[in-house]
Amino acid sequence: MSQFNNVSVVSKANVYFDGKCVSHSITLEDGTKKSLGVILPATLTFNAGAPEIMESVAGSCRVKQAGESEWKSYSAGEFFKVPANSSFDIEVSGEPYHYVCHYG
Numbered sequence: 349m350s351q352f353n354n355v356s357v358v359s360k361a362n363v364y365f366d367g368k369c370v371s372h373s374i375t376l377e378d379g380t381k382k383s384l385g386v387i388l389p390a391t392l393t394f395n396a397g398a399p400e401i402m403e404s405v406a407g408s409c410r411v412k413q414a415g416e417s418e419w420k421s422y423s424a425g426e427f428f429k430v431p432a433n434s435s436f437d438i439e440v441s442g443e444p445y446h447y448v449c450h451y452g
Contacts, residue, residue: 407445
């Protein structure tokens with residue numbers, strides 16, 4: 349999705365990993381919460397309490413889910429799912445990786 353209409357946006361950014369990941373939280377009219385963000389070149393580990401779907405908007409990344417040994421690549425138009433109470437490693441090299449995180 350390239351645009352969200354009729355949303356509430358938290359104006360203060362969520363800044364993680366010394367600025368290597370920056371996102372903004374949004375709430376849709378129906379109450380659904382998402383975050384829109386960018387990850388600069390780095391290798392980071394994220395923890396997820398609730399299930400998530402990470403939708404790739406621009407750029408590319410490699411992801412290794414908790415308990416897995418293989419890295420998988422994702423680019424614009426693709427997504428990966430993160431189970432609840434889990435974690436994943438993400439590697440971004442080259443251009444920044446833009447994403448939409450869908451919660452629940």
